[in-house]
Amino acid sequence: METKVDWKDVASGFYDKCLSLTILFVIFSFLVFPDIEQQEFRSVERILETIEIPPEIQERIEPPPDMVRPIVNIEIVDVDTDDPDDDVQTIETIDITTMNPFDVMVQPTGHGETPRFVIWEDAPVVTRRVAPQYPDFERRLRIQGVVILTVEVLIDGSIGAIEVERSVTEGLDDAAIAAVRQWQFQPAKNRGEPVACWISQQIHFVLDN
Numbered sequence: 001m002e003t004k005v006d007w008k009d010v011a012s013g014f015y016d017k018c019l020s021l022t023i024l025f026v027i028f029s030f031l032v033f034p035d036i037e038q039q040e041f042r043s044v045e046r047i048l049e050t051i052e053i054p055p056e057i058q059e060r061i062e063p064p065p066d067m068v069r070p071i072v073n074i075e076i077v078d079v080d081t082d083d084p085d086d087d088v089q090t091i092e093t094i095d096i097t098t099m100n101p102f103d104v105m106v107q108p109t110g111h112g113e114t115p116r117f118v119i120w121e122d123a124p125v126v127t128r129r130v131a132p133q134y135p136d137f138e139r140r141l142r143i144q145g146v147v148i149l150t151v152e153v154l155i156d157g158s159i160g161a162i163e164v165e166r167s168v169t170e171g172l173d174d175a176a177i178a179a180v181r182q183w184q185f186q187p188a189k190n191r192g193e194p195v196a197c198w199i200s201q202q203i204h205f206v207l208d209n
Contacts, residue, residue, distance in 0.1 A: 007106065054143075112161035114152050114196040120188040124153045124199060128184035132203055135171035139207065143169055147203045148178040155194040157185040176203035 144170035152160030159181055167173050180201060187194040 016040070073115040112152065114154070114160065114198060116198060118188070118190075118195055118197040118199055120149050120190045122189040124157070125186040125195065126190045127157070127181060127186050128182075130179045132175045132179035132205070134205060134207070135175055138169055138171050138205070142207055143172070144206055145169075145172060146171055149176060149180055149201045149203065151180055151183075151199050151201050152196065153185045153199060154196045155187050155188055157187045157194075159183060159185075160196070168205065172205050175205075179203065 146166070147164065148166040149166050150163040150165045152162070154160045162177050162180060164173050164177070180203065188197045189195065
């Protein structure tokens with residue numbers, strides 16, 4: 001007759017053995033590794049501050065050199081074909097115009113009306129120059145720099161519109177404009193005739209040490 005064994009009795013026997021082995025393993029771990037310490041995690045916080053660079057310091061920073069652009073030769077191939085579909089359709093909506101370079105152009109009389117690109121042979125020459133007055137505020141703070149102005153010289157040599165091309169401070173800009181406003185020029189000439197044009201002028205503000 002086959003004897004039946006209850007699985008609960010078998011499991012109880014293995015339970016005592018596993019518990020004993022676990023206790024022995026824990027005791028062995030403490031004996032072999034007695035100095036186990038838990039390290040504390042520390043976080044470091046860093047604060048970044050932004051500093052605004054004054055204009056006079058920005059002028060001392062040299063701009064990056066101009067990159068030489070490569071010259072790419074484009075070859076246009078004209079392929080003759082008898083296919084009528086390849087013909088380009090011409091739509092005549094604009095009349096043919098001609099321009100005579102020897103015609104005398106009507107010179108502008110108002111400020112700021114001179115075209116930006118004017119053909120001239122003789123450049124304008126300063127005949128009366130007035131030095132700018134250094135503003136007290138910039139003098140106390142020892143602010144120096146170069147104001148670049150774009151000046152309109154009219155056909156009579158007087159000053160028309162003035163634009164600030166590169167600014168330093170508002171005080172230095174106004175002082176440069178006020179000084180150049182009093183200048184007088186011998187106007188530019190094209191084929192012996194005076195023409196109005198735009199020129200660039202640099203006004204230096206430098207303090208004595």
